[in-house]
Amino acid sequence: xxxLGIIGGIAPESTVDYYRQIIALYxxxxxxxxxxxxxxxxxxxxxxxxxxxxGNLGEVTEYLLGEVVRLAAxxxxxxxxxxxxxxxxxxxxxxxxxxxxxxxxEATCEAALALGLGKVGLLGTRFTMQGGFxxxxxxxxxxxxxxxxxxxxxxxxxxxxxxLVHGVYRSETREQLLTIVERLRSQEGxxxxxxxxxxxxxxxxxxxxxxxxMLDTTKIxxxxxxxxxxxxxxxxxxxxxxxxxxxxxxxx
Numbered sequence: 001x002x003x004l005g006i007i008g009g010i011a012p013e014s015t016v017d018y019y020r021q022i023i024a025l026y027x028x029x030x031x032x033x034x035x036x037x038x039x040x041x042x043x044x045x046x047x048x049x050x051x052x053x054x055g056n057l058g059e060v061t062e063y064l065l066g067e068v069v070r071l072a073a074x075x076x077x078x079x080x081x082x083x084x085x086x087x088x089x090x091x092x093x094x095x096x097x098x099x100x101x102x103x104x105x106e107a108t109c110e111a112a113l114a115l116g117l118g119k120v121g122l123l124g125t126r127f128t129m130q131g132g133f134x135x136x137x138x139x140x141x142x143x144x145x146x147x148x149x150x151x152x153x154x155x156x157x158x159x160x161x162x163x164l165v166h167g168v169y170r171s172e173t174r175e176q177l178l179t180i181v182e183r184l185r186s187q188e189g190x191x192x193x194x195x196x197x198x199x200x201x202x203x204x205x206x207x208x209x210x211x212x213x214m215l216d217t218t219k220i221x222x223x224x225x226x227x228x229x230x231x232x233x234x235x236x237x238x239x240x241x242x243x244x245x246x247x248x249x250x251x252x
Contacts, residue, residue: 002077002078002229003075003076004022004036004038004080004228005040005068005074005078005079005099006039006040006082007041007043007064007068007071007082008042008043009043009045010045010081011083011164011198013165013199014083014198014199014202015082017198017201017202018082018198019038021218021219025226026226026230036229039074039075039076041071043067045165047063048060048085048086051063052085052088052127057089061092064086064089065092065096068093072097076099080104080225081101081104082218082221084105084198084217085125085128085197087131088131088133090133100228102224102225103137104198106137107220108196108217109138111215111220112141112143112192112194113143115192115213117191118142118143118144119143119190119191119192120138120143120144120145120190120192120193120194121145121188121190121192121193121194122146122147122196123148123156123177123193123194123197124196124197125157125197126153128197129156129157130153134196146188146190155176156180159173159176159177164200164202165199169202177204181193182211185211185212192214192215193213195215195217196217198217198218201216201217
């Protein structure tokens, strides 16, 4: 059995959700009642965010790479970041990582392609909305990524940092975010929405209210990781595609 290594704690609530979803999906695919082998390295969220906020991306890379190396030394065969924001430096880390890393952005792009989406909105931390790493991957497949206006980004980021990463989910915040999504749909013409923060699916538990397909990056990432955990078969494109479609919740 392969061992999955997770860089978690960024933030803790979504790390717990990753663990639960991986266990559940793995057991649903296995007939022997077994459980997957998982290592979780829960790191310091504040340290990472402080470095990113100061623009020290080189230090972010070194910090996160060091934590990946720790996972590899502990026996992980492959790994992932249970968060979107670290993908600001994902490519630099992947090039130097001692183990393969599963990209949440690439997996989400494939989910959007499976749904035939040509234009999607993006919510997440300010670092994710302004980082450009979603646009870079999606544009290569001719999918346009649209982010909220500057004032809307301020609101999304503040609610993310002040509420979501602390496990606080308010109906008022949810309604305001849905208002932003509706503007992106009606004025910008988005066909789907990337929940580009792994705490966002915990706020948007019922994606149908947005009226468009919602790409749950946690579910999508988990589905991709499971294909590497299941022995002895290699990743199954058909199974993975169906899982991505399921994770991308369609409009009613």
